[in-house]
Amino acid sequence: MKDSELRKLKILKLIVEQYIESGDPVGSKSVAYQFESAVSSATVRNDMALLERMGYLSQPHTSAGRIPSSLGYRYYISHLMHKEPLSDMDREIIDSRIVRGDLNPRTLISNAADLLVKLTDCAVISTMSETGHAIITRVEAFPIGRRLYAIMVTSSGGAAENRVCRLDADLMPEQLSFFLRLVRDNLIGLRIDELTDEKLVELGLALGSRTMPLAPLLYGVYDITRELRRRRIEIKNETSLLRKGVFRPDQYTDLINSQDQLGNLLEAHKTGISVLFGKQDTPFAVEGSALIVVPYRQGNRSMGSIGILGPLRMDYGRILPFTEYLTDTVSRLLTEGMDDDRSKPSRLNRGPTDLAPTER
Numbered sequence: 001m002k003d004s005e006l007r008k009l010k011i012l013k014l015i016v017e018q019y020i021e022s023g024d025p026v027g028s029k030s031v032a033y034q035f036e037s038a039v040s041s042a043t044v045r046n047d048m049a050l051l052e053r054m055g056y057l058s059q060p061h062t063s064a065g066r067i068p069s070s071l072g073y074r075y076y077i078s079h080l081m082h083k084e085p086l087s088d089m090d091r092e093i094i095d096s097r098i099v100r101g102d103l104n105p106r107t108l109i110s111n112a113a114d115l116l117v118k119l120t121d122c123a124v125i126s127t128m129s130e131t132g133h134a135i136i137t138r139v140e141a142f143p144i145g146r147r148l149y150a151i152m153v154t155s156s157g158g159a160a161e162n163r164v165c166r167l168d169a170d171l172m173p174e175q176l177s178f179f180l181r182l183v184r185d186n187l188i189g190l191r192i193d194e195l196t197d198e199k200l201v202e203l204g205l206a207l208g209s210r211t212m213p214l215a216p217l218l219y220g221v222y223d224i225t226r227e228l229r230r231r232r233i234e235i236k237n238e239t240s241l242l243r244k245g246v247f248r249p250d251q252y253t254d255l256i257n258s259q260d261q262l263g264n265l266l267e268a269h270k271t272g273i274s275v276l277f278g279k280q281d282t283p284f285a286v287e288g289s290a291l292i293v294v295p296y297r298q299g300n301r302s303m304g305s306i307g308i309l310g311p312l313r314m315d316y317g318r319i320l321p322f323t324e325y326l327t328d329t330v331s332r333l334l335t336e337g338m339d340d341d342r343s344k345p346s347r348l349n350r351g352p353t354d355l356a357p358t359e360r
Contacts, residue, residue, distance in 0.1 A: 012056055015067075016072060018030065074275070098330065105303075109296075112306060126305070128304040139180070143171070146170065149217060150165075163220040167217075187221070233260070238255070241289075241309065241310070266305040266307045270295050292319065
C-alpha cells in the first residue's frame with residue numbers, strides 16, 4: 001500500500017479515536033500534531049477533505065473539524081481498531097456477577113445486561129428464545145395461605161417459574177398428594193412443548209371426580225409451561241436514548257412499541273458480533289446511532305442475543321471484547337447448566353404411562 005494511503009488510514013484512525021474520547025470535532029492541527037512534524041497541517045487537511053468526499057468523515061459546520069461517519073466507524077471497527085485486552089479487573093467483575101451469581105437462565109441474562117448498562121450507559125436489549133425443547137424436571141405445589149397454593153415448575157435448562165392459584169376451598173392433604181403424584185408421574189421427563197392442550201385435557205380427565213377442586217392447580221402448571229415457551233424481550237436503561245439525544249421522543253416511542261420486531265432483528269444475527277449503523281442497517285437504530293448485537297448459546301442451540309443501542313460515539317475497542325467475553329461466559333454457564341435429563345428420551349417416547357396414579 002502506498003505511503004499516502006497508509007497516511008489516510010492513520011488519519012481516519014486518529015480522528016475516530018480522538019472523537020470517541022472527546023466528543024468534539026477533530027481539526028487538522030490536532031491530527032498533524034500526532035505525526036510529530038512529519039506531515040504538515042495542509043497535507044492533513046487535504047487528506048481529511050478526501051476522506052470526507054469518500055464518505056468516511058463529515059463536517060458538522062463549515063468552520064468545524066471532522067467527525068467520523070457511520071461508514072468511517074464501520075471501516076475503523078473492521079480494519080483499524082485495536083481491541084483492548086480484557087483486564088483482570090473486568091474478568092473479576094464478570095466472574096463475581098455472572099459466574100458466582102444466580103444461574104437461573106433468565107436471571108443470568110438479566111445480570112449480564114445490567115453489567116453492560118453499567119459499562120456503557122447505553123440501552124441494553126436482551127432476548128431469550130422459547131425453551132420448549134427443555135424437559136420438565138420438577139413440579140411442586142404447597143399451601144401458602146387460606147385457599148392459596150403456590151406452584152413451581154423447573155426445567156432442564158435451569159429455568160424456574162411459579163404461580164399462585166386461588167382455590168374455592170382448602171385441599172385435604174390427600175388431595176394435594178394425589179395431584180402431585182399425577183403431574184409428576186406424567187409431566188416430569190416431558191418436553192415443555194409436549195404439554196399441549198390435548199395433554200392438558202387428558203390430565204383433566206384423569207382427575208376424575210377431583211377435577212373441580214384441582215383444576216386451577218393443573219391450569220397453573222400449564223400456564224407456567226406457556227410462559228417458559230414464550231420468547232422474552234427486555235430493555236434496560238432505555239431512557240438513556242433520550243437523555244443523550246440519540247432518539248427523539250417519537251423515535252423512542254416507536255422503539256418501545258416495536259419490541260417484537262426488535263427481537264426479530266437481534267435474533268437474525270446468530271453468529272459473531274454484529275455492529276449495525278443508523279438507517280443503513282436497521283430501522284431501529286436511527287441516524288447517528290449504533291446497535292451492537294452479540295448472540296449467546298446453550299450447547300449448539302442459539303438461545304438469544306444481547307444488543308447495545310446507543311450513539312455512534314461508543315468506545316468499541318473496550319465494549320466489544322468485554323461483551324464478547326461476557327456472552328461467551330453466559331454461553332458456557334448455560335451449556336454446563338443443562339440437566340442430564342436432556343440426554344434422556346422424552347416421556348412421550350418412553351412408552352405409555354398410566355394417567356391416573358394408584359391410590360395409596
